[in-house]
Amino acid sequence: MNAEIIAIGSELLTPFRKDTNSLYLTEKLNVLGVAVKFKTVVGDDRADLVATAQHALFRSDIVLFMGGLGPTEDDLTREAVAEALGLELKRDPEVLRKIEERFASFGRKMTENNAKQADVITGGVVLPNRNGTAPGQWISGKYEGRERIVILLPGPPSELKPLFDEQCFERLRGKLPPAFIATRVLKVAMLGESAVDARVAPIYKRYTDIQTTILAGAGDIQFNLLKQSDSQTEAEARVEELAGLIEDELGDALYSSKGESLEQIVGYYLQMRNATLAVAESCTGGMVGARITSISGSSRYFLGGAIVYSNELKTKFADVPASILAKHGAVSNEVAAAMAEGIREQTGAMIGLAITGIAGPGGGTVEKPVGLVYLAVSGESGTEVVERKFPGDRHRVQMFATQLGLDLVRRKLM
Amino acid sequence: MNAEIIAIGSELLTPFRKDTNSLYLTEKLNVLGVAVKFKTVVGDDRADLVATAQHALFRSDIVLFMGGLGPTEDDLTREAVAEALGLELKRDPEVLRKIEERFASFGRKMTENNAKQADVITGGVVLPNRNGTAPGQWISGKYEGRERIVILLPGPPSELKPLFDEQCFERLRGKLPPAFIATRVLKVAMLGESAVDARVAPIYKRYTDIQTTILAGAGDIQFNLLKQSDSQTEAEARVEELAGLIEDELGDALYSSKGESLEQIVGYYLQMRNATLAVAESCTGGMVGARITSISGSSRYFLGGAIVYSNELKTKFADVPASILAKHGAVSNEVAAAMAEGIREQTGAMIGLAITGIAGPGGGTVEKPVGLVYLAVSGESGTEVVERKFPGDRHRVQMFATQLGLDLVRRKLM
Numbered sequence: 001m002n003a004e005i006i007a008i009g010s011e012l013l014t015p016f017r018k019d020t021n022s023l024y025l026t027e028k029l030n031v032l033g034v035a036v037k038f039k040t041v042v043g044d045d046r047a048d049l050v051a052t053a054q055h056a057l058f059r060s061d062i063v064l065f066m067g068g069l070g071p072t073e074d075d076l077t078r079e080a081v082a083e084a085l086g087l088e089l090k091r092d093p094e095v096l097r098k099i100e101e102r103f104a105s106f107g108r109k110m111t112e113n114n115a116k117q118a119d120v121i122t123g124g125v126v127l128p129n130r131n132g133t134a135p136g137q138w139i140s141g142k143y144e145g146r147e148r149i150v151i152l153l154p155g156p157p158s159e160l161k162p163l164f165d166e167q168c169f170e171r172l173r174g175k176l177p178p179a180f181i182a183t184r185v186l187k188v189a190m191l192g193e194s195a196v197d198a199r200v201a202p203i204y205k206r207y208t209d210i211q212t213t214i215l216a217g218a219g220d221i222q223f224n225l226l227k228q229s230d231s232q233t234e235a236e237a238r239v240e241e242l243a244g245l246i247e248d249e250l251g252d253a254l255y256s257s258k259g260e261s262l263e264q265i266v267g268y269y270l271q272m273r274n275a276t277l278a279v280a281e282s283c284t285g286g287m288v289g290a291r292i293t294s295i296s297g298s299s300r301y302f303l304g305g306a307i308v309y310s311n312e313l314k315t316k317f318a319d320v321p322a323s324i325l326a327k328h329g330a331v332s333n334e335v336a337a338a339m340a341e342g343i344r345e346q347t348g349a350m351i352g353l354a355i356t357g358i359a360g361p362g363g364g365t366v367e368k369p370v371g372l373v374y375l376a377v378s379g380e381s382g383t384e385v386v387e388r389k390f391p392g393d394r395h396r397v398q399m400f401a402t403q404l405g406l407d408l409v410r411r412k413l414m
Numbered sequence: 415m416n417a418e419i420i421a422i423g424s425e426l427l428t429p430f431r432k433d434t435n436s437l438y439l440t441e442k443l444n445v446l447g448v449a450v451k452f453k454t455v456v457g458d459d460r461a462d463l464v465a466t467a468q469h470a471l472f473r474s475d476i477v478l479f480m481g482g483l484g485p486t487e488d489d490l491t492r493e494a495v496a497e498a499l500g501l502e503l504k505r506d507p508e509v510l511r512k513i514e515e516r517f518a519s520f521g522r523k524m525t526e527n528n529a530k531q532a533d534v535i536t537g538g539v540v541l542p543n544r545n546g547t548a549p550g551q552w553i554s555g556k557y558e559g560r561e562r563i564v565i566l567l568p569g570p571p572s573e574l575k576p577l578f579d580e581q582c583f584e585r586l587r588g589k590l591p592p593a594f595i596a597t598r599v600l601k602v603a604m605l606g607e608s609a610v611d612a613r614v615a616p617i618y619k620r621y622t623d624i625q626t627t628i629l630a631g632a633g634d635i636q637f638n639l640l641k642q643s644d645s646q647t648e649a650e651a652r653v654e655e656l657a658g659l660i661e662d663e664l665g666d667a668l669y670s671s672k673g674e675s676l677e678q679i680v681g682y683y684l685q686m687r688n689a690t691l692a693v694a695e696s697c698t699g700g701m702v703g704a705r706i707t708s709i710s711g712s713s714r715y716f717l718g719g720a721i722v723y724s725n726e727l728k729t730k731f732a733d734v735p736a737s738i739l740a741k742h743g744a745v746s747n748e749v750a751a752a753m754a755e756g757i758r759e760q761t762g763a764m765i766g767l768a769i770t771g772i773a774g775p776g777g778g779t780v781e782k783p784v785g786l787v788y789l790a791v792s793g794e795s796g797t798e799v800v801e802r803k804f805p806g807d808r809h810r811v812q813m814f815a816t817q818l819g820l821d822l823v824r825r826k827l828m
Contacts, residue, residue, distance in 0.1 A: 041453040285706065287704040302699075
């Protein structure tokens with residue numbers, strides 16, 4: 001079975017807004033064994049909408065429309081889909097009553113334009129929207145002789161997601177042949193994409209029955225495996241087999257085999273070892289701390305640290321002797337090591353992480369170019385320093401440095 | 415003139431990848447007076463691709479294809495577009511030579527599959543790609559009696575963007591009627607979307623000739639104004655007029671009228687006042703520092719600060735007396751004030767910003783619920799503390815707190 005997702009709204013055709021709902025729906029549809037074959041964005045224009053709907057109904061088994069269900073003149077999805085299907089719209093008194101009640105609960109009277117949100121396509125099932133005014137709709141039937149499922153969903157993600165999960169997912173499953181699907185997400189830190197692919201492609205290319213998608217970020221590569229089969233056991237076994245081979249190939253560069261983020265993994269390891277961490281960040285300016293504290297419960301292992309952007313603060317908060325700063329410069333092996341040891345000392349953490357570098361675009365020299373970063377990890381067993389030259393713009397250098405910093409802590413704890 | 419953007423690649427139909435190139439192209443096209451009417455994502459399937467191309471050529475003046483120009487069997491854009499146009503592909507010896515040279519420059523021999531990247535649609539102009547192997551193509555001519563411009567672009571953003579800017583933008587301009595377009599971006603901090611819209615909608619709705627798009631994030635609202643006219647002077651004047659009225663209505667809640675980010679504005683103000691800033695972050699864990707240091711040159715006004723996640727570090731780095739922590743708790747008016755004053759004292763900064771709160775989802779109580787945050791700004795003239803209860807999940811609470819923290823510094827400097 002194939003699906004097509006249509007996002008409706010002229011604002012989605014500006015340079016400012018992108019559709020993200022479709023990624024959410026795609027994930028859910030894939031779990032049901034449904035592949036998404038087309039995604040379309042169309043504006044608030046009735047003729048365009050009708051044509052787009054007809055085209056989709058012609059070529060796809062399941063058509064999901066997102067947005068355009070509100071009360072304004074621009075909200076035309078109901079009318080356009082009804083026209084494309086050749087069906088009538090009827091105002092549903094029960095839905096209308098609920099919309100009126102919703103307004104009353106806010107102490108307001110429903111204005112007339114809101115009433116059209118109660119218009120339902122003939123034969124359509126109303127999908128109540130507990131997070132907004134406009135309900136969704138579900139229509140299944142024949143279109144030009146073919147079985148079709150049409151779903152109308154509200155545009156705001158906070159309305160669309162629960163509505164789809166609670167009212168469409170099981171309903172769809174009931175209409176589809178049973179799907180047996182296994183997925184795995186493997187993640188690798190600090191290896192280049194082409195280098196990783198050169199090692200791993202010969203493996204996953206042997207598993208043509210498994211859909212393998214590779215995503216690459218700054219110092220982060222993610223493998224998404226998906227296998228559909230006649231039995232759940234077989235699907236799981238195949239994915240397990242391929243995942244195992246990739247894990248063997250990549251060894252300890254692989255930090256996650258269940259999709260966890262690097263900051264989550266670092267958190268697990270710290271808790272497992274009953275250890276605590278503190279950071280001294282210069283060129284990353286707080287990004288490592290922000291990533292670590294994005295995890296709920298990180299106060300159990302993260303003490304905090306210092307953003308030592310100025311030389312004075314490197315001395316004050318991370319005990320870096322002024323003489324070392326003067327002799328080697330703030331971006332140096334020696335200062336990174338002193339920062340890691342100093343922040344560990346000052347905070348009493350078991351592990352100290354330090355990052356100092358030149359994020360750019362300014363500040364680089366021939367000897368110390370933009371992208372040069374020193375990272376140090378200090379613990380009971382001593383201090384290691386790593387020197388790296390990262391490519392890319394300021395943000396990318398900061399992202400790489402943050403990623404490597406977290407990875408060094410992970411390796412220290414392994 | 416209307417355009418349609420088609421992104422090609424099965425990976426764009428997975429839950430993992432979204433098209434962002436189209437936002438970039440839309441911005442450039444709008445500047446040329448071209449509206450984007452449709453965006454489509456289609457997989458690496460020849461029949462689907464041909465049908466999508468035909469449909470687009472039928473309804474749109476300008477059709478931009480992104481991706482599918484590489485050397486693999488899945489790269490079918492050239493073939494499919496040629497078929498849709500009813501034109502032949504011919505191998506261009508000059509392009510082939512350049513591809514071979516590119517391989518040679520890496521010390522490698524071109525494999526045979528790469529040769530197809532030299533296939534050019536009859537009458538097409540080759541658009542050299544200085545960041546990759548596959549060149550783009552430009553075809554203009556009649557399709558079913560209508561004038562059409564077809565552009566083939568490589569998929570990777572690092573190739574697509576410079577190629578479009580350097581080789582398509584002016585070429586397109588030459589084919590289009592002159593466009594006189596003015597744009598403005600206004601930004602507002604820490605006001606609710608519906609509250610802002612209630613105040614501003616009556617104003618911008620009177621300017622039906624100006625396209626106004628509103629984007630809302632955590633504590634951040636952005637108005638994008640775009641006006642097309644017969645003369646540049648008139649376009650500028652109209653946008654200026656509407657922008658002025660919105661600015662008057664929103665007063666000092668408006669932090670930017672030229673699209674700058676809040677961290678940029680804070681940086682400007684600090685430099686203008688010759689002032690320095692230090693932060694003491696608890697629940698935001700380094701996010702404020704990360705935002706400030708995302709700006710190149712921030713070392714001129716940002717000294718750094720401390721991530722005082724534990725109580726001990728609040729005392730050690732931000733001089734918060736243990737007695738105050740014991741009496742009022744870490745999340746309190748008193749601790750926020752002490753943190754801001756302490757970090758200012760410790761670092762010698764002119765302004766100290768402190769944030770302490772409960773980001774959740776754990777850690778909340780009846781008295782101090784999740785989302786409760788205290789922020790303090792301390793300067794020569796004294797210390798102000800703000801208490802807020804932010805909605806949403808952990809990340810959203812952290813985002814709100816970061817945004818308000820920066821906004822408090824801005825207001826302090828105004």
